[in-house]
Amino acid sequence: MTLAKYLIGITLASLALFSCDNSESLQQYLVDKQDDDKFLKVDLATSLLQNENSDFTQEEKDILATVKKINVVAYPLKGENITDYQTEKDKVKSILAEEKYKTLLKMGSNNRGATLKYTGEEDAIDELIVFASDEERGFAVFRLIGDKMRPDKMMKLMNSIDNGDINIDQLSGIGDILSMGTDSSAAKK
Numbered sequence: 001m002t003l004a005k006y007l008i009g010i011t012l013a014s015l016a017l018f019s020c021d022n023s024e025s026l027q028q029y030l031v032d033k034q035d036d037d038k039f040l041k042v043d044l045a046t047s048l049l050q051n052e053n054s055d056f057t058q059e060e061k062d063i064l065a066t067v068k069k070i071n072v073v074a075y076p077l078k079g080e081n082i083t084d085y086q087t088e089k090d091k092v093k094s095i096l097a098e099e100k101y102k103t104l105l106k107m108g109s110n111n112r113g114a115t116l117k118y119t120g121e122e123d124a125i126d127e128l129i130v131f132a133s134d135e136e137r138g139f140a141v142f143r144l145i146g147d148k149m150r151p152d153k154m155m156k157l158m159n160s161i162d163n164g165d166i167n168i169d170q171l172s173g174i175g176d177i178l179s180m181g182t183d184s185s186a187a188k189k
Contacts, residue, residue: 026095026129026143030073038081038088042072063153067146074140089139096131104151111135124148 033039046067056064075081075088095101096117105116112134120126128149133139 024091024095026092026101026127026141029091029095030071030141030143033073038075038084040072040074040076042070044070044072046070059153063150066149066153067144069145071143071145072140074138076138077136085138089133092131092139092141096129101129120148123150125151128154 030041034041046064046069075085077085096115100119101117102119102122103115103117105114107114112132114130114132117129117131118125118127119129125148126146128144128146130142131139132142
């Protein structure tokens with residue numbers, strides 16, 4: 001009888017250990033890279049995206065209220081980090097290949113591309129992720145965290161950028177992040 005209790009205890013402990021999810025989440029990956037100097041990071045509250053002269057409709061205000069925060073982590077290719085580039089890129093791709101990340105869009109060619117993924121429901125997105133890579137410049141992960149974001153409504157919000165209602169100055173350097181890669185000698189000229 002004592003042996004049976006002992007075996008049941010070991011079996012339950014083994015099941016607990018092997019059933020744990022050891023996969024890394026995107027959030028954990030981004031947090032882990034906060035102190036890594038090879039990565040460039042930007043965390044931005046959406047309230048900072050509003051111009052003082054913004055002329056939002058009530059619908060646009062409601063849409064913007066569904067987006068809580070934007071995280072960006074980029075890995076620009078530079079001489080000293082080229083060897084780690086593929087490893088880091090593969091880690092992100094592996095994380096985004098998990099079942100909980102659903103694909104909205106994929107585009108690109110052999111040397112560059114972008115994937116748009118999300119978590120939540122198609123009409124109530126909690127997290128929107130853009131993973132973009134360029135074999136000459138590096139990769140970046142853009143993560144929008146929100147509450148019940150809707151893709152169709154987000155497209156309407158994009159019109160606010162065209163109208164100048166959304167201040168993208170805080171994000172203007174992000175487009176240049178990847179250009180700091182292997183072509184940095186051209187930027188110095």
